Amino acid sequence: MSTLVAPVQESPSESSRVHYLNVSYGIKSWLFTTDHKRIALLYLGSITFMFLVGGIAATLMRLHLIEPQGTLFEPGTYNKLFTIHGIVMVFFFLVPSIPATLGNFLVPMMIGARDLAFPKLNLLSWYVYIVGSLFTLYAIIAGGVDTGWTFYTPYSSNYAHSEVIAVALGVFITGFSSILTGLNFIVTIHKMRAPGLTWFRLPLFIWAIYATSIIFILGTPVIAITLFLLGLERLLHIGIFDPAIGGDPLLFQHLFWFYSHPAVYIMILPGMGVISELVTCFARKRIFGYSFVAFSSMAIAVISFLVWGHHMFVTGQSIYAGLIFSVLSFLVAIPSAVKVFNWTATLYKGSISYQAPMLYALGFIGLFTMGGLTGLFLASLATDVHLNGTYFIVAHFHYIMVGGAVMAYLGGIHFWWPKLTGRLYPDGWARFGALVIFVGFNLTFFPQFMLGYLGMPRRYAVYPAEFQVLNVMSSAGASILGIGYLIPLIYLFWSMRYGPPAGPNPWRAKGLEWETPSPPPTENFEEIPVVTEDAYNYARSDGGTRG
């Protein structure tokens, strides 16, 4: 175990230095802030709360599924649990997780700007997120919604007797929070880069956030109009998806998945950006094939809009449309493969250290590869007929969302924690937490691949007895995973008060954000830095970007 990086002795003037946290105190200073760093922390708090809500739902589901004829919950209640787990985790945790917290905090600092292009819009996006969350939390308390996070009509429009409109409104409103965040990032990255910071000197995290913002801008409005139409159809009892007047329920699925598949790339792309930062910093080496990794982010963003039909292979979609979507779904796997190979190649001839962020990064690469390759089963028409709607699908997207996006999110939080709070966390505990999460995760979701291939359908409150052994293993893994997630919560909070003070660059990483003291002052830089060298060139000099 390499020793903890020696903390810089806190000079007396250092602690009295004015930075974005102690520049002003009180509720008003937080609720009316336009500082991108404070908004990032506001998001961090609200997102962690929503993660806990989703996590509790997941734990209850796994407890219920221990017995084949589960008696813990009524089937109706179980349906509400998996719907809440789906909606809260997708729309309120995974979509905003990295862009709104790390993205908001780091984008201006990484490109040498004082703040995002539209700070007031940034604060508005947080308030819109909060209003959306309140609608959804109201729906949960008022009886929950049981349509699944996909809201398929005609069940959600005509037959469901639960808070569908409240949740649809909540997700509709939160969509605008993503749009405002995406808009802010695109304009900031285009217009506010420091002098000398050309596109190919940008950190890859910025490329990933830029690609994610493109999906925010082009995809989110379509789910907004879709849920708007769903709400109207449910209120007026007449609408365009109603088969009685010639409507087509599959059209709802087309519109829904037009956003929701790119949305899964919204969730993973920022994670890929974080991994590029972590792998290069902890291997102390330039990224292998910079332009290929950058362009693969853009390629994923574009092709992700062409593949949504693979969710509908068995819904009576036309065979020929199925062929088109199948070929495009195979195409979208290529850029992800290129990224994984480039990360692995970056480790070659590096000088790798194994602190917690690096463990998360290596865990990400392994699990994301597994998740991505199981996607090929679902892109190929013949096997998707058997696997669609089973636990194979549940395992596939959890490998990418939990094994990928959440691991990258935790890795990113640990990596930039010293910059966020000016404190170092206990690395020993952090590594232990990472290992518990890795083990718990695999024990939870690998059995679900087997359950899926055996034919156990998803969203089942009760299941035939022969699937019980695998379900018990999965539930056991879920309890380990649940504990694994609590560990970082504890020592990160602890480190906020008792953690040793971190110097401006505890990991000796490259990047403009490490040029500022941590925690950084409100206006980030005394004067805007001039960038003269490429990203991640650890080989040339140590620390500092200006060579």
Next chain:
Amino acid sequence: MSDQEQRGHIVPVGIYVRIFLGLIVLTGITTAAAYVDLGAMNTVVALAIAVVKMLLVVLFFMHVKYSTNLTRLVIIAGFFWLAILVALTLSDELTRHWTPESGAWSALLPILPRFF
């Protein structure tokens, strides 16, 4: 920064009025065209006129004629993504009742599996 760029391009009023008149005339044409039986062409003509009117408004009223290529790229991307949504959704809705008879591409299929 030349003064022109500093304040953004100033378009003489004359152009605005001419564009306005053009739009009014085109509205008249498209309405009149609706009363003439062109069969399927009715829709094509109506859409063509609408696109021309849109271009007039975008290029002159919204100054895109004088603005950066980035703005033009953003606009084109917007319409291109809308085209993706329409095209791929129609690719399903319109071909849903086609059944693969033994002819056409599916004839090729019986040969392929011999290789796997």
Next chain:
Amino acid sequence: MADMAAHGAHPPGFAHQFEEMAQQREAGSLGMWVFLVTEIMFFGGLFATYTVYRSLHPQAFEMGSHLLEARFGATNTAVLISSSLTMALAIHSAQTGKSKSTIIGYLIATLVLGAAFIGIKLYFEWYHDYVEHLIPGIDFVIRPEWGHAGSQVPLFFCFYFFMTGLHALHMVIGIGILSVLAIMTARQRFSSEYYAPLEISGLYWHFVDIVWIFLFPLLYLIGGRYGTGVH
């Protein structure tokens, strides 16, 4: 904050996170264009579903379109185009530093034309449709003379009311923005160097006009109105 003074006096409305005025103006207009792309995709969802259903049920859409009065659609288009003109002239007069009253005059003209559009829409069309039982969900009556495509005509009217309703909502928001702009101009907030809010609201207003430019032929002029004597 010593460096801020070094940048020399900035015109009013300069935001601290930018380096100079042109950068802020470009960022503003790029931001609005990116927002308009989200609006294209927002209305795009409706246009896509409209295209799908029109290709699946052409007779029902033609039948429904003939029930609408093209003359009101045409007048509304003319009203909106003139409001675009007055909006453009308002920006032009701000750019060239015309007097405050000229700018406010043009803004009020745009506002009035927008209100006229909504007035025509509400009174002459929607109320008229309500009287004729053409609003789906509220005692929609399928008329026998519609013949075979009768059961799908409510689908067309769903689209008619959803699309024109969403467009009217954007008009109301536009009118709100225009009145705020008029007040800000009255308070001498703009000058020939800083008129970005005017320009950005102009982009929004022109976009709403473009949406109507497409809505008019797609909803009112389906399949032509020859020979059926329908006005």
Next chain:
Amino acid sequence: MASLLHSGFSCVATVLTAIPVRPTAASTIADDVDKLHFTLTGITFFFTGIIFATILYFMIKYRRRSDNERPADIEGSLPLEIAWTLIPALICAVIFVWASSLYFRNSRPPVASTEIFVIGKQWMWHLQHPEGPREINELHVPVNVPIKLTMTSEDVIHDFYVPAFRVKKDVLPGRYTSIWFQATKTGTYHIFCGQYCGADHAEMIGWVFVMTPTDYAAWISGGSRNESMAQVGERLFAKLGCDTCHLPDGSGRGPSLAGLYGKPEKLRSGETRPVDEALIRQAIVNPNSILLPKYPPIMPTFQGQVNEEQVLQLIAYVKSIGTEERQTNSK
């Protein structure tokens, strides 16, 4: 100590053996789908293994030995990038062609397959054999006979999924979707509802009983003497007054339905569509959307008067008079 270890391993072993790895393969396409599935599993483990091994090797070989190590400054290598773009692309192309051709071949039911009608209703399956027997949540089929299921839903979207046959298709309201399978092994296999459809989605399950031809014949005839769907359809055809317009000799106001089933029909809109279940259902539910050139659009809609089951019975009747007529013509 050894016995403790031994018992520990044995209990783990019993648990592991209790875990089935491959679902029963009981239809003609099951083995082909499984071949593709195991190839993909192989690819997944192969690449995950490569990535895992390479990372492990680099982690050990290039671990940081001193803090001021200066690693090599490698930018990247174009040939390597091209290689790991083309090779995955090639693998994907091969898998695509294999999977699509398999799917295409399985999408067309053989012409001579016996047809069974399935109606999905919130939380139960109605299955109707043309010969008459009607079942709930159970399907009796003969082995080695291609079976075509024509399915529709009376409320929300369901999904008819038989894991053992590797067959699944959504069941949509207002439309017919169909799947086909040919059972190769007798036995009982699960039916699941594969698309979330409400509170008791998990209860909407059943069994397929694959029987030997003799058992099936006994079962089909042994059942309570109920009339075949066509006979019930004929009585319904008269009760609803269809026979007032659709006279057998075609002199009525509506076209004669004799010999109509299966023949392509030229509609007034110029489009020719084969007279199949979907066209007959559309004619019953929304008659004026299919106009024949010689006949006025005066047929009233029966939507709401007949439920899905009755529509299927009427279709069975039209098919029965369709085929008889053709036999008399062909004699």
